[in-house]
Amino acid sequence: MTAPVLIHLVAAARPNFMKVAPLWHALRADPAFDARIVHTGQHYDANMSDAFFTDLGLPEPHHHLSVGSGSHAEQTARVMIAYEEVALRERPAWTVVVGDVNSTAAVAMVCAKLLIPVAHLEAGLRSGDRTMPEEVNRLVTDVLADLLWTPSPDGDENLRREGVPAARIERVGNIMLDSFELLRARIEADGTAARLGLGARRYGVVTLHRPSNVDDRATLAGLVDQLRTAAQSLDLVFPVHPRTRKQLLAFGLWDALAGTGGITLVEPLGYVQFMNLVTRAALAITDSGGLQEETTYLGIPCLTVRPNTERPITISEGSNRLVKPAELLENVRGALDGRWPTGRRPALWDGQTAARCVASLRRRIGCG
Ligand code: UD1
Numbered sequence: 001m002t003a004p005v006l007i008h009l010v011a012a013a014r015p016n017f018m019k020v021a022p023l024w025h026a027l028r029a030d031p032a033f034d035a036r037i038v039h040t041g042q043h044y045d046a047n048m049s050d051a052f053f054t055d056l057g058l059p060e061p062h063h064h065l066s067v068g069s070g071s072h073a074e075q076t077a078r079v080m081i082a083y084e085e086v087a088l089r090e091r092p093a094w095t096v097v098v099g100d101v102n103s104t105a106a107v108a109m110v111c112a113k114l115l116i117p118v119a120h121l122e123a124g125l126r127s128g129d130r131t132m133p134e135e136v137n138r139l140v141t142d143v144l145a146d147l148l149w150t151p152s153p154d155g156d157e158n159l160r161r162e163g164v165p166a167a168r169i170e171r172v173g174n175i176m177l178d179s180f181e182l183l184r185a186r187i188e189a190d191g192t193a194a195r196l197g198l199g200a201r202r203y204g205v206v207t208l209h210r211p212s213n214v215d216d217r218a219t220l221a222g223l224v225d226q227l228r229t230a231a232q233s234l235d236l237v238f239p240v241h242p243r244t245r246k247q248l249l250a251f252g253l254w255d256a257l258a259g260t261g262g263i264t265l266v267e268p269l270g271y272v273q274f275m276n277l278v279t280r281a282a283l284a285i286t287d288s289g290g291l292q293e294e295t296t297y298l299g300i301p302c303l304t305v306r307p308n309t310e311r312p313i314t315i316s317e318g319s320n321r322l323v324k325p326a327e328l329l330e331n332v333r334g335a336l337d338g339r340w341p342t343g344r345r346p347a348l349w350d351g352q353t354a355a356r357c358v359a360s361l362r363r364r365i366g367c368g
Helices: 014-028 050-055 072-090 102-114 133-144 153-161 176-189 217-230 242-250 254-258 271-279 290-298 325-336 353-364
Strands: 005-011 033-039 094-098 118-121 147-150 169-171 203-207 235-239 263-266 283-286 302-304 320-322
Touching: 005 014, 005 072, 005 102, 014 033, 014 050, 014 094, 014 176, 014 353, 033 072, 050 271, 072 102, 094 102, 094 353, 102 118, 102 133, 118 133, 118 353, 147 153, 147 353, 153 169, 176 271, 176 290, 176 353, 217 235, 217 242, 217 254, 217 325, 235 271, 242 254, 254 263, 271 290, 283 290, 283 325, 290 302, 290 320, 302 325
Parallel strands: 005 033, 005 094, 094 118, 118 147, 147 169, 203 235, 203 283, 235 263, 283 302, 302 320
Antiparallel strands: none
16 A cells, blocks of 8 residues: 655635635545645634634644734745745645635745645635735735636636646635535534524624725724614624724724624634524625625625625625625615525535545546
């Protein structure tokens, strides 16, 4: 019997964990692979990291790089230095990076220079907006990756347009929904919405954390006003991201928001608790990427407070719409009145993406 092939799975920040977990479980079940998790430490608070490892059945990371927060250059550079050491020591046959955070691009750059093949899971997404740090990370990662696993046809199209050879592109679907299906029973049985006194379809879930929404005082103050008005029509529950908490406090906006009847601010939640809130919500108000996809999968109206999205299929096929901050209230009313498309699930968003990734890797290592 040949020795199992070493694969590094890189996890860094909250939205990465639900993409890494299904692949970890699938690789571990296949004797052809020895999968190891590298946590860069970009997110480190217990409720931004450990809670997800526990919920998703992930083991202690095999390597923890502890890079922490910092400017973009600091964070990216620290990941590169720390991961290079691990990669040189272990020389994985493949390294898998996911999503579009700073660690994703940093690890792709290290591997490209060490000639370690990289697979990018969630490749090909483009907002066309280079003011978003994630768009820069997506471009860098995709130009360097040897294997590009896309979630939807627009991803393939973007890559082809940028000159990526077709042989490198494989459409595998959306792995986030594998995590949802793996944990669906626990999500449905979880009592988070009930514990917060929220009745099914009688509240909205809010998440906001993009620098473009929360780092500028006037923009964030406008959003706070809109949410306070919207709360007159619908209860809102808002798990507050650490970046957003910091900015609400710094701009003196926290008390007004927290003191508004109908608005419940809570700490960031684990995956199961958060998805329990989402599955029972009337709608979501968000600037997250993942939530646009999860609401499309569940047919729940999603009001995305951004000028663009790298996930256009959630609009063309799903229940997502881009909303200007000033138009939040009228969109909440529209969704509550049923003036909102329910959409459908895009092809290959079916809970089987991890299996397709494993089959793809098997072909690449010559045992497919
Ligand atoms: C990062 C990703 C973003 C992703 C988001 C999900 C990049 C460029 N951005 O943004 O794409 O949507 O994660 O959450 O990679 N902080 C804590 N505890 C933590 C982590 C962060 O308190 O565990 C605070 C720190 O003050 C930090 C700030 O949050 O400076 C921002 O964290 P950072 O990782 O730089 O970016 P995010 O906004 O989380």
